[in-house]
Amino acid sequence: MTPAYLPIEVEHEAQAYWKSNGSYRVDPEGDAPENHFYCLEMFPYPSGSLHMGHVRTYTVGDVIARYQRLKGKTVIQPMGWDAFGLPAENAAIERNIPPARWTAQNIENMRSQFQRLGFAFDWGREVTTCDPEYYKGEQWFFLRMYEKGLVYRKNSMVNWDPVEQTVLANEQVENGRGWRSGAKIQRREMPQWFFRITDYADELLDELDAMPDWPEQIKTMQRNWINRSEGVEIDFALGDDTVTVFTTRADTLFGATYLALSPEHPLVAREAQQSKELQRFVRACQRMSLAEADMARQEKLGVRLDLAATHPLTGESLPVYAANFVLMEYGSGAVMSVPGHDQRDWEFAKKYDLPIRQVIAPDEASAGSCDLAQSAFSDYGHLVNSGAFDGLTSTSAIAKIAETLEAEGKGRVVTVYRLRDWLVSRQRYWGCPIPMIQCSECGILPVPESDLPVVLPTQVEFRGVQSPLGDMPEFLNLACPKCGGKARRETDTFDTFFESSWYYARFASPAPKAPLIDPQANSWLPVDVYVGGIEHAILHLLYARFFHKMMRDSGLVDSNEPFKHLLLIGMVLKDGKKMSKSSGRGADPEKLYTRFGADAVRLATIFAAPPTQSFEWREESVEGALRYLRRLWSLGWREAEAEITPSEPGEASESELELRRLARESLNKADDDFGRRLHFNTVVSTAMMLTNAISEQAPSAATREAYEVLLLILSPIVPHITHFLWLTLGKSEAIIDSGWPELAPLAEGRKSVQLGVQVNGKFRGVIELPPDADQLQAVDTAREHDNIGKFLAAGELRKVIYVPERILNLILS
RNA sequence: GCCUGGGUGGCGAAAUUGGCAGACGCGCCAGACUCAAAAUCUGGUAUGGGCAACCAUGUGAGAGUUCGAGUCUCUCCCCAGGCACCA
Numbered sequence: 001m002t003p004a005y006l007p008i009e010v011e012h013e014a015q016a017y018w019k020s021n022g023s024y025r026v027d028p029e030g031d032a033p034e035n036h037f038y039c040l041e042m043f044p045y046p047s048g049s050l051h052m053g054h055v056r057t058y059t060v061g062d063v064i065a066r067y068q069r070l071k072g073k074t075v076i077q078p079m080g081w082d083a084f085g086l087p088a089e090n091a092a093i094e095r096n097i098p099p100a101r102w103t104a105q106n107i108e109n110m111r112s113q114f115q116r117l118g119f120a121f122d123w124g125r126e127v128t129t130c131d132p133e134y135y136k137g138e139q140w141f142f143l144r145m146y147e148k149g150l151v152y153r154k155n156s157m158v159n160w161d162p163v164e165q166t167v168l169a170n171e172q173v174e175n176g177r178g179w180r181s182g183a184k185i186q187r188r189e190m191p192q193w194f195f196r197i198t199d200y201a202d203e204l205l206d207e208l209d210a211m212p213d214w215p216e217q218i219k220t221m222q223r224n225w226i227n228r229s230e231g232v233e234i235d236f237a238l239g240d241d242t243v244t245v246f247t248t249r250a251d252t253l254f255g256a257t258y259l260a261l262s263p264e265h266p267l268v269a270r271e272a273q274q275s276k277e278l279q280r281f282v283r284a285c286q287r288m289s290l291a292e293a294d295m296a297r298q299e300k301l302g303v304r305l306d307l308a309a310t311h312p313l314t315g316e317s318l319p320v321y322a323a324n325f326v327l328m329e330y331g332s333g334a335v336m337s338v339p340g341h342d343q344r345d346w347e348f349a350k351k352y353d354l355p356i357r358q359v360i361a362p363d364e365a366s367a368g369s370c371d372l373a374q375s376a377f378s379d380y381g382h383l384v385n386s387g388a389f390d391g392l393t394s395t396s397a398i399a400k401i402a403e404t405l406e407a408e409g410k411g412r413v414v415t416v417y418r419l420r421d422w423l424v425s426r427q428r429y430w431g432c433p434i435p436m437i438q439c440s441e442c443g444i445l446p447v448p449e450s451d452l453p454v455v456l457p458t459q460v461e462f463r464g465v466q467s468p469l470g471d472m473p474e475f476l477n478l479a480c481p482k483c484g485g486k487a488r489r490e491t492d493t494f495d496t497f498f499e500s501s502w503y504y505a506r507f508a509s510p511a512p513k514a515p516l517i518d519p520q521a522n523s524w525l526p527v528d529v530y531v532g533g534i535e536h537a538i539l540h541l542l543y544a545r546f547f548h549k550m551m552r553d554s555g556l557v558d559s560n561e562p563f564k565h566l567l568l569i570g571m572v573l574k575d576g577k578k579m580s581k582s583s584g585r586g587a588d589p590e591k592l593y594t595r596f597g598a599d600a601v602r603l604a605t606i607f608a609a610p611p612t613q614s615f616e617w618r619e620e621s622v623e624g625a626l627r628y629l630r631r632l633w634s635l636g637w638r639e640a641e642a643e644i645t646p647s648e649p650g651e652a653s654e655s656e657l658e659l660r661r662l663a664r665e666s667l668n669k670a671d672d673d674f675g676r677r678l679h680f681n682t683v684v685s686t687a688m689m690l691t692n693a694i695s696e697q698a699p700s701a702a703t704r705e706a707y708e709v710l711l712l713i714l715s716p717i718v719p720h721i722t723h724f725l726w727l728t729l730g731k732s733e734a735i736i737d738s739g740w741p742e743l744a745p746l747a748e749g750r751k752s753v754q755l756g757v758q759v760n761g762k763f764r765g766v767i768e769l770p771p772d773a774d775q776l777q778a779v780d781t782a783r784e785h786d787n788i789g790k791f792l793a794a795g796e797l798r799k800v801i802y803v804p805e806r807i808l809n810l811i812l813s
Numbered sequence: 814g815c816c817u818g819g820g821u822g823g824c825g826a827a828a829u830u831g832g833c834a835g836a837c838g839c840g841c842c843a844g845a846c847u848c849a850a851a852a853u854c855u856g857g858u859a860u861g862g863g864c865a866a867c868c869a870u871g872u873g874a875g876a877g878u879u880c881g882a883g884u885c886u887c888u889c890c891c892c893a894g895g896c897a898c899c900a
Contacts, residue, residue: 215817215818216817216818217816217817217818217894217895218817218895219817220816220817220818220895220896221816221817221894221895221896223816224815224816224817224895224896224897225895225896227896227899229899229900231900245900246899246900247900248899248900249900260900298898300898323898324898325898325900326898326900327898327899327900329899330899330900331899331900334900335900336900337900338900342900343898344898344900345900347898416899416900417899418896418899534894537894537895538895607825607826607837607838608825608826608838609825609826610826613819613826614893615825615826616824616825618824618825618839620824620839620840621825621838621839623839624838624839625838627853628838630853672829673829676829677829679829681825681826681827681837681838682826682827682829682836682837684837684838685826685827685836685837685838686837687837688837688838689836689837692837754833755833756832756833757833758832758833758880758881760880760881761879761880761881762881763832763833765833766833786866787866787867799880800880801832801880801881803832806832807832807833807880807881808832809832809880809881810880811880
C-alpha cells in the first residue's frame with residue numbers, strides 16, 4: 001500500500017536530517033584546495049520576504065552546489081545579508097521602527113524561508129553587513145587604501161538625489177534619474193570621498209578578454225562603461241592662459257575653427273563673472289535634462305566668450321565658446337571644434353555662422369559622401385589644407401601631429417576613460433560610518449586603527465529624511481587623536497555597494513584572524529560559479545572586480561578576479577513585467593511551498609526554462625510539478641516493495657536491456673547538462689522520460705537500477721523527496737552523501753540500430769540495421785522498406801550518402 | 814546611431830558536432846473509472862489533404878553553400894537589454 005505523498009512531512013524530515021548531520025558544514029581545514037568548489041549566489045537585501053526571482057536564483061545555485069557535491073567536490077555555498085540600505089530608513093521614517101530592528105526582523109523571516117526551501121547553505125558562514133564585526137573590516141581597508149592614496153576626498157560636481165537626500169555614484173544615475181528614487185538628479189558641488197577606480201581602468205578592461213566564462217553581454221556592458229579612448233591632449237594659448245582640449249582626431253587639427261568649453265569649465269565660470277548673458281546660459285544648462293538620450297537630441301547652443309585662442313600650429317586666432325554639448329566629465333571639458341569633420345561641431349557652426357573647413361578628403365572619390373554643405377565628413381581619409389601634413393592618411397597624421405606637438409611642448413598622447421572615480425560617501429544614516437575625523441586644528445584625519453570599528457548607533461529617532469547622526473553629540477564629538485582638541489566625526493556613510501564588494505571573500509574566511517580576510521580564503525577563491533541577476537551587470541560586478549584587485553595588491557588575495565564563471569539568471573515575469581512584491585500577487589513563494597511543497601516549487605522553476613532565460617510565471621507549472629512528484633513517489637514505493645531476484649548475466653530481456661541502456665544515457669546526459677551546459681530544464685525532461693520508461697515495465701533488477709539513477713539525477717533539484725525515497729529503497733546512506741553513480745558498461749551490445757533514410761534529401765522512413773552494417777547492407781535494407789522502396793522505384797540510384805548511425809541519403813538521377 | 818542577445822505549435826520549451834523539427838511538460842479534446850464531480854489512468858493534439866497507410870507545407874522574411882540547413886554565409890525585418898552630444 002502506497003502512502004499519500006505529503007510534501008510538508010517529507011520535507012521536514014529531510015531538513016531535520018541535514019541539520020542534525022551538519023550536512024552543509026565544511027570544515028575549514030578540509031581537503032585539498034583543488035577539490036574545493038565555491039558556489040555563490042548574490043546575497044539578498046533583507047526586504048522582508050522572498051519573491052519568485054529569489055527562489056529561482058537560489059534554486060539554480062543550489063542545484064549546482066548539490067550536483068558538485070555529488071561529484072565529490074567539497075562545496076561551500078554560503079548565505080548572508082546585504083543589510084544596509086535605504087528601505088530600512090524609509091521603514092523607520094514611515095513606521096517609526098529603528099532600521100536595525102526592521103532589518104533584523106526581515107532577516108529572521110527570510111532565513112526561515114530559505115531553510116524551508118531546503119537550500120544547502122552553510123549557515124555557519126552567515127554574515128550580516130550591518131554587523132560591526134563585518135564592517136570593521138571595510139573601515140580598516142578604507143583607511144589602508146587612504147594611506148596608499150587610492151582613497152581621496154575632493155570637492156567636485158556630483159549627482160544629488162533630491163528625494164533620497166544624498167549624492168549618488170555615476171553608476172547609480174540612469175537616464176538622469178536616481179536608480180532607486182527615480183528623481184531628477186541635480187548637479188551640486190560638494191566635498192566627497194572617492195575610490196580611485198580609474199587607476200584600475202586598464203586592467204578592468206583588458207582582463208575581460210581573459211574571462212571566457214562571463215556572458216558576452218556583461219563584458220560588453222562593462223567595456224562600454226569603462227570606454228577607453230586613445231587620443232591627444234592639445235594646448236591652445238588664450239593670452240596668458242592655456243586651454244587643453246582632448247581629441248581622438250588630431251589629424252583634423254588644421255580644420256579647427258573655434259574652441260568649445262563646457263558650461264562647467266573653470267574658465268567659463270571666471271568669464272561669467274563679467275557677463276550676465278553667460279551667467280544665464282550656465283544656469284540654463286544646469287537645469288536642462290541630463291538624460292543622455294535627450295541630450296543627444298538637444299539643440300546645440302552656446303555663448304561666445306570674450307577670449308581668443310591661438311592655434312598651436314598655424315598661430316591663427318580662433319573664437320572661444322561656452323557650449324551645451326561639451327561635457328565637463330569627459331576628457332578635459334573642452335574641445336577643438338572641427339565642423340568639417342564632426343557632426344556636432346558642424347551643427348554648432350551652422351547655427352552660429354562659423355567657418356567650415358575641409359582638411360580630410362575621402363580616400364576613394366565618392367562624391368556624395370563628402371558634401372560639407374550638407375553634413376560633416378567624419379570618416380578617416382587623407383589630409384588636405386594641412387600644411388606639411390598634406391597627403392598623409394588620417395592614421396599616420398594622428399601620430400605625426402602628436403609627435404610635432406609633443407616636440408613643441410604643446411600636446412601629448414593620452415588615454416581617457418568614461419569611467420569616473422567611485423564616489424562612496426552617502427549623506428544617509430543606515431550604512432557603514434566612514435572612519436574619518438575633522439579637527440578644526442589638524443584638518444581631516446583617519447580614525448586610529450585601534451579605535452575601529454566606528455560603530456553606527458542603532459538607537460535612533462528619525463525626524464524626516466535627514467540622517468539622525470547629525471543630532472547625536474555622543475556620536476559626533478570626540479577628542480582629536482592628534483592634538484586632543486575638539487573634533488567631529490564624519491557623518492556620511494559608505495555606499496552600500498562597498499559591503500557587497502568583498503562579502504564573497506569574507507564567506508571564504510568566516511572568522512578571520514586577520515583584519516579583513518584570512519589567507520586561507522584563497523583555497524576557495526575565486527568563486528567557481530557566481531549566480532545572480534543581470535541588474536548588477538555594471539554596479540556590483542564592476543566594484544567587486546575593482547575591490548578584488550585592490551585586495552590582491554594589498555596581499556590579501558592571490559587571484560586576479562573574484563568570479564570565475566558568471567551565471568546570470570533570467571527574470572521571472574508576471575504579465576510581461578518583472579516580478580516583485582507588488583506585482584507578484586498569487587505567486588508568493590511562501591503560499592506556493594505551503595500548498596505544493598518546496599520540491600514542487602523548485603522543480604517548477606527549474607523545468608520552466610534554462611537558467612539564463614526569462615520566463616512567464618504560471619501557477620499550472622507547480623501543479624504539473626506536483627503531479628510528476630506524485631508519480632515518482634508511487635513508482636518509488638512500487639520499487640521498494642517489489643521482490644526482485646537479481647537476474648543472471650544473459651538472462652535479461654531485450655526490454656530490460658533497453659532500460660539499462662536508457663539509464664546509462666540519462667546519467668551521462670544529466671552529468672553534461674548539470675556540469676558543462678548548466679541547462680537544468682533538460683535534466684528534468686530526461687528524468688521524466690526515464691520515469692515513463694520505468695513505469696512501463698514490471699519491477700526487475702533493471703527497473704531498480706534505473707530508478708536509483710533517476711533519484712540521483714533528480715536529487716539536486718528536488719532534494720527532499722529523493723532523500724526520502726532513497727531511504728525507502730532500504731539504502732543505509734543518505735542520497736546527499738551517495739556520490740554520483742558509476743554504472744558498469746553493458747556487456748551486451750545492441751542487436752540493431754535505427755537509421756533514418758532520405759531519398760533525394762527528403763525523409764522517407766526508418767530502417768533497422770545491425771550496428772556494424774556497411775553501406776551495401778544499408779541500401780539493400782532500404783530497398784526492402786515499403787515506403788522507401790516505392791520512392792526508389794521512381795528512378796536510377798546515382799549516389800549514396802551513408803553516415804553510419806546517422807543517415808542514409810539515396811540520390812536518384 | 815553603435816554594441817550584445819534572441820525570433821521554433823494554443824503556451825513553456827527540446828533538437829549540444831549540419832543528419833527523422835516540435836522531445837519533455839502545460840493547456841485543450843476524447844475515452845475509462847464515478848450516481849455525479851474532483852483526482853487518477855488511457856489515447857489524441859504543428860498546418861492543409863486523406864478512413865488510413867501516407868502526401869504536401871512548415872523553425873521571422875529573402876537569397877546562398879550542401880546529398881542534406883532551426884543549426885553555416887549574406888541581405889533585411891521584428892523583439893529584449895545595454896551604450897549614446899564620449900570629442
